Amino acid sequence: MGQVNQMRDVFGTLPHRASDDPALVLAVQNFKGGVGKSTIVSHLSQFFALKGYRVCVIDCDSQASTTAMFGMNPDIDVDEEEDTLYPFLRHGGPKSLHYALRATYWPGIALIPANLGLYDAEYEFAARMAREPTFILDRLRDGVESIADQFDIILLDPPPALGMLSLSVLRAANALLIPAPPNNIDFASTAHFLKMMESTLSELAEHGGAREYSFVKIIASKMNDQKSAHLAIKRMMDAVFPQDMLQATLKDSAEIDNATANLSTVYELTGPATRTETHKRCRAYLDAVGREVELLTRKTWPSHHKALRKEGLL
Numbered sequence: 170m171g172q173v174n175q176m177r178d179v180f181g182t183l184p185h186r187a188s189d190d191p192a193l194v195l196a197v198q199n200f201k202g203g204v205g206k207s208t209i210v211s212h213l214s215q216f217f218a219l220k221g222y223r224v225c226v227i228d229c230d231s232q233a234s235t236t237a238m239f240g241m242n243p244d245i246d247v248d249e250e251e252d253t254l255y256p257f258l259r260h261g262g263p264k265s266l267h268y269a270l271r272a273t274y275w276p277g278i279a280l281i282p283a284n285l286g287l288y289d290a291e292y293e294f295a296a297r298m299a300r301e302p303t304f305i306l307d308r309l310r311d312g313v314e315s316i317a318d319q320f321d322i323i324l325l326d327p328p329p330a331l332g333m334l335s336l337s338v339l340r341a342a343n344a345l346l347i348p349a350p351p352n353n354i355d356f357a358s359t360a361h362f363l364k365m366m367e368s369t370l371s372e373l374a375e376h377g378g379a380r381e382y383s384f385v386k387i388i389a390s391k392m393n394d395q396k397s398a399h400l401a402i403k404r405m406m407d408a409v410f411p412q413d414m415l416q417a418t419l420k421d422s423a424e425i426d427n428a429t430a431n432l433s434t435v436y437e438l439t440g441p442a443t444r445t446e447t448h449k450r451c452r453a454y455l456d457a458v459g460r461e462v463e464l465l466t467r468k469t470w471p472s473h474h475k476a477l478r479k480e481g482l483l
């Protein structure tokens with residue numbers, strides 16, 4: 170893949186943004202746990218890298234599942250004092266996030282890893298919040314901005330709770346993708362999440378300017394077409410949020426489960442494993458999600474508008 174991108178570079182066909190287009194900073198956010206945030210972050214990052222974009226993944230979750238998906242053992246390979254967001258978030262931390270960027274075995278993807286130590290940042294942030302709210306809330310955003318010029322897309326994988334890190338992620342992002350499995354419990358909590366988002370964002374706005382998002386989309390995740398309840402709730406989601414649903418859904422797939430169990434992604438499977446129907450179907454779901462997010466992203470880049478118009482996409 171590195172070679173393909175070298176060729177693209179030679180022929181000027183790399184799909185990069187222009188330097189004055191804003192890097193997309195996409196948070197895959199929902200305060201509910203287990204809805205597919207990390208799965209979407211790791212697969213989206215690889216979809217974009219395969220297309221030749223320059224991608225950065227920031228693991229903001231002390232559970233570090235995304236870090237593990239990229240082949241790093243959070244307990245062994247990651248030093249919280251040197252490799253994670255933690256030193257940056259601490260009082261008197263470094264000026265930029267460059268120190269934490271790690272190359273991955275995926276050409277085109279850099280990772281800021283996480284480990285359990287990052288959890289301390291929650292406490293330290295909460296303790297400092299009363300004294301210096303704007304500094305705390307904007308710290309991650311400043312960090313993202315300190316590295317943004319090197320990337321087309323920065324993906325943020327937040328922890329599953331309404332804590333200081335999650336708030337910082339909402340503040341650092343300029344676009345949101347909200348995974349919501351179409352079952353009653355997850356839908357109820359997603360509706361709750363959206364309500365909370367509204368009040369949280371207006372509260373955040375009081376601490377120094379509202380954050381405008383280029384797009385906010387809900388994606389039906391872990392969707393099982395065989396379950397009539399899932400189909401019914403998906404229809405309800407489409408009715409309640411007609412403008413806000415991603416058209417593509419991320420279906421519940423044994424292929425994703427299997428890949429995760431092996432700490433890998435569906436894009437990493439090779440050989441005979443990739444010739445099964447389950448694999449092909451799963452790739453199709455993932456690619457459809459990737460293409461839709463790619464289009465939303467390119468629309469935020471003025472330098473891409475001419476090409477998009479030519480392709481009939483704008």
Ligand SMILES: Nc1ncnc2c1ncn2[C@@H]1O[C@H](COP(=O)(O)OP(=O)(O)OP(=O)(O)O)[C@@H](O)[C@H]1O
Pocket residue numbers: 201202203204205206207208209230232234327328329390391392419420421422423425426429430
């Ligand atoms: N589309 C899918 N099909 C099958 N399994 C899935 C799918 N999406 C996610 N999973 C599985 O569900 C579990 C939770 O997914 P994931 O870790 O991505 O969720 P999360 O929202 O990041 O969780 P947390 O809130 O704990 O960070 C994982 O075991 C993952 O393999």
Ligand SMILES: [Mg+2]
Pocket residue numbers: 206207208230234326327
């Ligand atoms: Mg996760």
